[in-house]
Amino acid sequence: MSARRLTRSRARGAAVVAGAALLLTACSSGGGGGAEEEGDDDGPIRIGISLPLTGDFSEPGKGVQNGYEIWRDEINEAGGLLGRQVELVILDDQSNADRVVADYEALITQEEVDLIFGPFSSRLVLPSARVAEEYGMLFVEPAGAAEDIFAAGYRNLFYAAPAVADTHYDYLFDHLMSLPDGERPETASFASMDDPLAMGAANGLKAKLEEAGVEILVDEIYPPNTTDFSGIAAQLAEADADLLVGGTQYQDGVNMILAVRQLGYQPRMAAFTTAPTLPEFVEAIGADKVDGIMTPNGYSPAAEYEGNANFVEMVMEKEGREPTEDEANAYTVGQVVTAAVEAVGCAEQGDCQTELVDWLHENEVATIVGDLRWDEAGRPNGAHFIQQYVDGSPEIVLPEDQATAEFIAVKPEW
Amino acid sequence: MSSALLLQSLILGILLGGLYALLASGLTLYFGVMRVVMIAHSAFLILAGYLAWFFTVQTGLDPMISLLITVPLFFGIGVLMQRLLITRLKPASLTMMSVLLTFAIALVIEGMLGFTFTGVQRRIRLDYGASSIEVLGAQVAVVKLVAFGLAALALGSLWFVLKKTSFGQALRATIQHKEAAELVGIDTAKVASYGFGLGLATAAVGGTALALDATIYPSLHWHWIGPLMAIIVVGGLGSIPGAAVAAMLLGVTQSLLQVPLGTTWAQTVFYVALFVTLMVRPQGFFGGRLAQRF
Numbered sequence: 001m002s003a004r005r006l007t008r009s010r011a012r013g014a015a016v017v018a019g020a021a022l023l024l025t026a027c028s029s030g031g032g033g034g035a036e037e038e039g040d041d042d043g044p045i046r047i048g049i050s051l052p053l054t055g056d057f058s059e060p061g062k063g064v065q066n067g068y069e070i071w072r073d074e075i076n077e078a079g080g081l082l083g084r085q086v087e088l089v090i091l092d093d094q095s096n097a098d099r100v101v102a103d104y105e106a107l108i109t110q111e112e113v114d115l116i117f118g119p120f121s122s123r124l125v126l127p128s129a130r131v132a133e134e135y136g137m138l139f140v141e142p143a144g145a146a147e148d149i150f151a152a153g154y155r156n157l158f159y160a161a162p163a164v165a166d167t168h169y170d171y172l173f174d175h176l177m178s179l180p181d182g183e184r185p186e187t188a189s190f191a192s193m194d195d196p197l198a199m200g201a202a203n204g205l206k207a208k209l210e211e212a213g214v215e216i217l218v219d220e221i222y223p224p225n226t227t228d229f230s231g232i233a234a235q236l237a238e239a240d241a242d243l244l245v246g247g248t249q250y251q252d253g254v255n256m257i258l259a260v261r262q263l264g265y266q267p268r269m270a271a272f273t274t275a276p277t278l279p280e281f282v283e284a285i286g287a288d289k290v291d292g293i294m295t296p297n298g299y300s301p302a303a304e305y306e307g308n309a310n311f312v313e314m315v316m317e318k319e320g321r322e323p324t325e326d327e328a329n330a331y332t333v334g335q336v337v338t339a340a341v342e343a344v345g346c347a348e349q350g351d352c353q354t355e356l357v358d359w360l361h362e363n364e365v366a367t368i369v370g371d372l373r374w375d376e377a378g379r380p381n382g383a384h385f386i387q388q389y390v391d392g393s394p395e396i397v398l399p400e401d402q403a404t405a406e407f408i409a410v411k412p413e414w
Numbered sequence: 415m416s417s418a419l420l421l422q423s424l425i426l427g428i429l430l431g432g433l434y435a436l437l438a439s440g441l442t443l444y445f446g447v448m449r450v451v452m453i454a455h456s457a458f459l460i461l462a463g464y465l466a467w468f469f470t471v472q473t474g475l476d477p478m479i480s481l482l483i484t485v486p487l488f489f490g491i492g493v494l495m496q497r498l499l500i501t502r503l504k505p506a507s508l509t510m511m512s513v514l515l516t517f518a519i520a521l522v523i524e525g526m527l528g529f530t531f532t533g534v535q536r537r538i539r540l541d542y543g544a545s546s547i548e549v550l551g552a553q554v555a556v557v558k559l560v561a562f563g564l565a566a567l568a569l570g571s572l573w574f575v576l577k578k579t580s581f582g583q584a585l586r587a588t589i590q591h592k593e594a595a596e597l598v599g600i601d602t603a604k605v606a607s608y609g610f611g612l613g614l615a616t617a618a619v620g621g622t623a624l625a626l627d628a629t630i631y632p633s634l635h636w637h638w639i640g641p642l643m644a645i646i647v648v649g650g651l652g653s654i655p656g657a658a659v660a661a662m663l664l665g666v667t668q669s670l671l672q673v674p675l676g677t678t679w680a681q682t683v684f685y686v687a688l689f690v691t692l693m694v695r696p697q698g699f700f701g702g703r704l705a706q707r708f
Contacts, residue, residue, distance in 0.1 A: 055633055058533035194678065222677035225637045227628055230426040230558070231672035231680070237553070238419045251535045251629035258537075258627070261544035262555035263422070284537040284629065289544070414544075 044087040045080070045347045048107030048116045050128065055095030056224070057121050059250070060326045064120045064142055065090060067323070067330025070314050075334070081341055089113055093124060100124045104131040114347045117333050120326065122146035122165075122196035129157050137349070138356045140336050142329035146196030150377040156357045160332040161298045162369045162382030165200030168296035171398040172271065172386045173208045175407065176243075183409055185242035185269060189218035191232050191256060192247025201273045201296060202247030209243075217241045226252060233259035240265065246272040254284045257414070261289075266413050271295060276394070277325050277387065285414075287392035292411030296384040299328035299369055300396050302404055303385075306366035307335065332367045339365045422552040423669045429558040431665025435658040436565035437620040437638065438645040439572060440613035446589045446652025447609035450500055450512040455617055456635035456642060457520040458488065462621025463630045464527055467536050477538050477622060478564070484618040492614030495519075496607040520635060527632040535631040543627070561623035568619040569658060575612070576654070585609050589652060644684040648691045650698025659700050660687075 049068060052061035072086050080086060089111055093099040100119055107113050108131070118141025119128055125144025132139035133154045140158045145165040149157070163170075176184055190206055192199045199221065210216060217239035220232050229252065236244060237260060244267035246256050253275025260267075269292070275281050276295035285293075301312045301322045311331055315323040323331075340359050346352035364373045373381045386398035388408055395405035437459060444452040462484050469480035499519075503511045542560075546553040576582035584605045587595035596602050624630075645664060649656030664684060672680040691698060 054528065054533075058528065058633070059535065059631075062533065220676060223681065226677055226681075227634065227637060228430060230430065230555075231423060231669050232677060234419060234422045234426060235673060238416065238422070251631065254535070254537055254629050258544055259555075262546045262558070263553045264546065280534055280536070284535075284539060286539055286543075 044085040045082070045115065046087045046089055046111070046113045048089045048091075048104070048111055048113030050091045050093045050100050050103035050107065050119050050124075052095035052120055052124065053090075053092040057095040057124070060143070061095070061120050063324050063326030064330040066315075066319070067142070067327035068117060068334060070311070070318065070327070071331045071334030071338075074314065075338065081338060082345065082347060084347075093119060095121075095124070097124055097127050100128045101131055104128045108135045108137060108349070112349065114349065115337060115341075117330075117337070118142055118144065118160075122149060122200070125149055126152075126196070129154050132156060135349075136353050138337070138340070138353050138360070140333045140360075142333045143197075143326065146200040148196050148200075150379050153377050155361075155376065155378075156353070157378040158336065158360055158374050159378055159380050160336045160367070160369075160372070161329050162372070162380055163298065163384050164379050165197050166204030168201040168273070168298075168384045169205035169208075169271070169386075170383055172294065172296070173205060173212075175386075175398055176209075177212060179409065185214060187215045187217050187239075187241040188243040188245060189236050189239050189241035189267075190216065190245050190247065191218065191220040191222065191236060193226075193249055193252055194221050194223050195247075195249065198247040198249055198273055200247075202245050205245060205271075214243075222252070224249075224252075227255060229256045229259040230262075232256065233263050233265070236260050237263035237265035240267075242268045244270045246270075246275075248272045248275050250275045250278060250281075254281065257285060257293075261414055268410055269294070270411055270414075276389065279321065279324070282389075282392065289414045290389040290392060291414075292389060292408045293414075294386055294388045294397075297325060297387040297394075297396070298384050299323070299325045300385055300387075300402070300404075302396070303368075303370070303402065305368050305370050308368040311368050328368055332369050332372075335367045336360070336365050336372065339363075418551055419673060420670075421550060423673055424666065425549065425552050425554055426558075427666035427669030428662070429554070429562045430669055431662035432562040432565040433558075433620075433623060434641070434645060434661035434665045436568055436616065436623060438642045438649070438657045438661050439569060439654050440616035440620070441642055442646040442649065442652055442654055442657040443572075443613040443616070444610060445646065446654075447585065447613075448496075448500065448606050449509045450610075451509055451516065452613070453513060453516040453639060454519040454523060455516075455613075456638040457523040458614060458617040459621035459624055459638065460630055460632065460635045461523055461527065462488065462618045463625030463628075464531055464536070466622040466625045467538050467630065468531070470538050477540075477625060478560075481619060481622055484622065485615050488614040488618040489611040492611030493607045495614070496610035500610065501603070501607075520639075524632045524635065531632075533632060535629045537629040538625055540626065555627070557627040561626050564619055564623040568616055569654070572612070572616065572654065581605070581608065585612075641681075641684045644688040646698075648687045648699055650700045653698065653700055656698055656700030660698075 051065050052058055068088055072088055075081055076085050091103040093103050116137050118125055118139060120143045122144045125141050126149055129139055133156055139156050140160050142160055147166050188209055190202050192202045218235050246253055253272045271294040276293050277297050282290055312323060340356045341347045344355045344359050364371050370382050385396045387394050388397040390405045397403050397405055397407040441452055441455045444450045465484050466477035466480045470477045542556045546555045584600045587600055588602045588605045592602055645661045646657050649660035668680050668683050
């Protein structure tokens with residue numbers, strides 16, 4: 001091979017590599033899967049669900065699946081829904097927003113399921129809510145708290161959790177404002193993932209703090225595929241704000257905390273979404289370093305709400321641990337739909353769906369996350385607890401009447 | 415941007431660049447030796463990260479000790495992979511078909527990791543995970559320094575093997591001119607499989623270095639393969655020094671751009687560099703003569 005041909009072949013190789021690189025970053029998932037089963041009106045009630053069982057959201061996706069399955073097992077043991085057994089038809093959307101749309105269309109038109117439950121994560125709820133609306137299906141969802149979802153004004157959508165993202169930090173904000181001068185944070189830094197839920201909660205708090213005169217020093221948005229947080233941490237450390245708020249999912253939260261610790265930044269208060277609610281958080285950060293870290297949490301295993309003790313017991317029995325927020329929210333979806341179906345007395349496509357939607361708009365449902373009622377766009381009326389790590393374990397600190405431990409105003413060093 | 419932040423970003427960029435260089439070195443080696451585009455390289459990095467994590471969880475020892483197991487293991491896997499799979503591809507369509515083959519391998523690794531260790535995101539907890547030392551007012555994280563040291567050590571060893579051993583000579587001869595190498599009596603098939611093994615051995619070191627200061631999960635490799643491919647194209651395919659220089663430059667540029675442009679735009683530096691390279695100098699900026707020399 002002559003030198004020139006070598007160069008040309010190297011250039012062609014470069015083109016192949018470059019093409020592959022672009023393709024791969026665009027499509028971070030592949031393959032397929034599906035379920036094919038026949039259904040008829042006298043058989044079981046079939047519920048169609050698309051979940052991110054693989055890909056970036058696979059972990060919370062499996063939590064939601066588990067919550068749905070626990071609800072199914074419980075209801076089937078008790079004789080079923082309207083006397084019919086419940087069957088879940090679950091497809092894997094691979095955490096991909098295009099797949100989730102195709103999945104729900106297939107579930108409704110080809111599988112002809114009787115009911116549908118929502119997927120996980122605001123990013124996937126948003127496109128699937130539109131499909132549900134088009135087919136006139138009741139759409140109760142466990143994990144779409146972002147304001148964008150409600151702003152679309154879908155009448156058939158209900159969020160089965162206590163509060164929407166913007167209000168997640170409301171208890172914390174109220175508490176901060178009640179603190180005397182000097183204890184109240186004067187500056188705050190924000191770093192959020194470009195994701196509707198993660199950003200929604202952080203932005204809700206940011207808007208309120210700004211209005212209250214707290215100075216925002218850093219306001220950084222990073223794409224979901226960010227894994228290196230040293231650059232962001234350098235900015236956060238340099239700004240040295242009193243309050244650090246991370247609009248995080250999981251890995252970004254852990255990586256961000258480690259990165260700011262490496263740079264010696266010690267904020268007086270620190271709050272992150274989602275990551276601190278997961279059991280592996282303490283394992284990753286270390287039990288002696290988590291104290292004082294706050295997070296909004298829509299679910300507490302200790303809360304005395306309808307069926308909660310029973311639900312905790314079932315999860316303990318099956319998994320040997322307390323339920324996660326994802327499992328709880330999925331189970332709540334089941335509770336909400338059960339209440340509507342039993343009140344209306346039907347579960348099938350067509351007019352029945354409209355009746356179910358109407359019923360939910362007019363009634364309150366008792367669930368494991370409290371008594372839920374929704375506005376016209378499906379926003380629930382409740383509020384999130386504020387959870388804080390105390391002596392290495394997660395405790396509810398706000399609101400005070402549900403608190404299991406006292407609020408730590410100055411976070412111990414991490 | 416204050417000077418303190420500038421210095422901090424510069425140091426972080428250099429440390430990041432060193433890690434990029436290590437992660438990309440194997441990738442460029444495969445291409446240099448046998449024109450294979452190894453999509454599964456980053457999947458092997460994550461696999462090594464998982465093995466390091468698993469090793470630490472099981473034994474309580476430092477994850478770097480796992481290298482004693484993973485480096486020979488990955489070398490063996492590389493040799494077998496080349497012997498049993500890559501050589502079956504037709505030489506005429508090797509580059510294209512290797513994309514498909516290694517894509518499949520990447521999916522298998524991701525699936526197996528998810529099956530074995532579940533999708534729970536893991537992070538090795540190290541006593542020195544958050545400690546840092548102060549250099550000229552900037553904080554240098556110990557784990558990043560260790561990862562950089564690993565990168566320097568691995569790249570140094572790679573340089574030594576390629577440059578100072580007769581196997582290295584044979585490998586370089588195979589990279590430069592396969593037919594001529596055969597004419598002087600080099601068993602290029604054997605050399606190529608060892609070369610592939612060597613590339614995968616760097617993935618063992620790189621994955622362990624990565625796992626020291628990152629949270630790992632099965633699908634993480636998709637986030638890495640794009641930037642790494644961009645690095646080796648910019649550096650000139652097949653050139654290890656080229657990849658190292660490109661990695662360092664892109665790492666520092668990304669780190670410095672993060673402050674004025676934000677994280678989202680700073681990430682695009684890899685693709686901008688990729689486009690510019692393809693338009694201006696498709697053989698890579700540091701390839702050509704450098705590649706021949708190594």
